[in-house]
Amino acid sequence: MDQKPIYDVVILGCGPAGIQAAIHASRKKASVLMLGRLNKSSLFWAHVENFMGMFKTSGEEMLTTGLAQAKSFGTEVLEEDALHITPAGRLFDIETESGNLVSARSLVIATGSTRNKLGVPGEKELLGKGVSYCVDCDGGFFRGEDVAIVGGQSAAAGGALTLLALAGSVHLVAEALEVSPALKAKLVQSGAILHEGAKVKAIHGERQVTGLELTDGTILPVAGVFIELGAKGVLELAAALGLNLDESMRYIDTDKRQATNVPGVYAAGDICGAPLQMAKAVGEGCVAGTNAATYAKNMKVAQEGPAED
Numbered sequence: 008m009d010q011k012p013i014y015d016v017v018i019l020g021c022g023p024a025g026i027q028a029a030i031h032a033s034r035k036k037a038s039v040l041m042l043g044r045l046n047k048s049s050l051f052w053a054h055v056e057n058f059m060g061m062f063k064t065s066g067e068e069m070l071t072t073g074l075a076q077a078k079s080f081g082t083e084v085l086e087e088d089a090l091h092i093t094p095a096g097r098l099f100d101i102e103t104e105s106g107n108l109v110s111a112r113s114l115v116i117a118t119g120s121t122r123n124k125l126g127v128p129g130e131k132e133l134l135g136k137g138v139s140y141c142v143d144c145d146g147g148f149f150r151g152e153d154v155a156i157v158g159g160q161s162a163a164a165g166g167a168l169t170l171l172a173l174a175g176s177v178h179l180v181a182e183a184l185e186v187s188p189a190l191k192a193k194l195v196q197s198g199a200i201l202h203e204g205a206k207v208k209a210i211h212g213e214r215q216v217t218g219l220e221l222t223d224g225t226i227l228p229v230a231g232v233f234i235e236l237g238a239k240g241v242l243e244l245a246a247a248l249g250l251n252l253d254e255s256m257r258y259i260d261t262d263k264r265q266a267t268n269v270p271g272v273y274a275a276g277d278i279c280g281a282p283l284q285m286a287k288a289v290g291e292g293c294v295a296g297t298n299a300a301t302y303a304k305n306m307k308v309a310q311e312g313p314a315e316d
């Protein structure tokens with residue numbers, strides 16, 4: 008029997024868009040789980056003076072207060088990234104970085120935008136010739152090859168585990184590994200070759216990637232370099248769910264209801280594109296949270312009949 012808890016709304020992202028979505032969905036009496044980390048929000052380190060009603064405040068303070076507000080309305084919070092999302096009939100199954108499994112009737116994707124370039128020689132030149140920013144999209148091209156993945160958060164750690172099933176060997180290069188203890192333990196046992204505390208100097212190759220050079224002079228002889236800085240990003244989530252992206256292929260396409268092309272999946276905030284501003288994120292979070300809660304409620308009414316008051 009399936010023991011996974013089922014939430015009306017699961018929100019990916021704990022920034023202003025996700026928190027506002029949580030507040031609105033919870034106040035509509037939906038059961039809400041919010042994933043993500045406050046200190047990974049772009050707003051966390053910001054000083055804000057352009058938000059209506061506030062002359063000057065810190066992003067950290069706004070996020071901390073917003074999170075407490077969402078919890079006071081019933082939102083549950085798990086400070087972890089979603090690693091995998093799979094459509095399961097009319098529900099969505101979500102696996103977090105510690106291996107927690109939950110299901111959702113509707114999803115709000117509010118994971119922000121990642122500025123995920125390494126900025127080293129060879130990165131731009133070898134893009135598409137062994138350099139990739141998406142394990143789930145390009146991992147299959149490296150069957151049996153030796154590859155490296157660069158990054159210290161869930162995207163890189165989860166990516167390394169995915170690549171182990173495909174590639175010959177997998178090097179994980181991380182200046183600092185910032186993942187849950189459970190995911191770190193899984194990595195250590197996995198067979199991935201960890202280079203913790205290492206920094207990348209350059210990517211080598213002419214027509215194809217031939218190696219990854221670290222700042223201590225080590226050259227890892229690899230055919231592929233996956234750059235996965237930050238948390239699991241838009242490309243991977245979009246690929247798994249079949250979401251339409253905009254022309255730049257960086258942002259999720261939504262309509263005025265913040266609905267994506269996949270029924271039950273909504274998106275809000277920086278992940279939907281410019282302007283990358285909190286006021287827009289909050290507005291879109293309100294719309295997405297409200298519509299996600301309504302979607303889940305309608306699904307329950309269709310399946311179980313109206314709730315008794």
Ligand SMILES: Cc1cc2nc3c(=O)[nH]c(=O)nc-3n(C[C@H](O)[C@H](O)[C@H](O)COP(=O)(O)OP(=O)(O)OC[C@H]3O[C@@H](n4cnc5c(N)ncnc54)[C@H](O)[C@@H]3O)c2cc1C
Nearest residue numbers: 020021022024043044048049089119238276277283284285
């Ligand atoms: C230095 C700086 C200063 C800024 N100053 C201002 C300002 O003064 N005024 C203004 O309006 N805007 C400002 N901004 C922009 C503002 O911070 C962003 O527009 C806003 O934070 C976007 O909100 P968001 O909720 O879409 O994403 P974010 O706030 O970036 O939050 C993303 C969330 O998603 C989570 N996440 C990511 N991947 C996953 C995953 N796989 N699973 C679960 N969770 C995940 C993260 O942990 C994080 O909690 C500033 C930004 C920066 C970088």
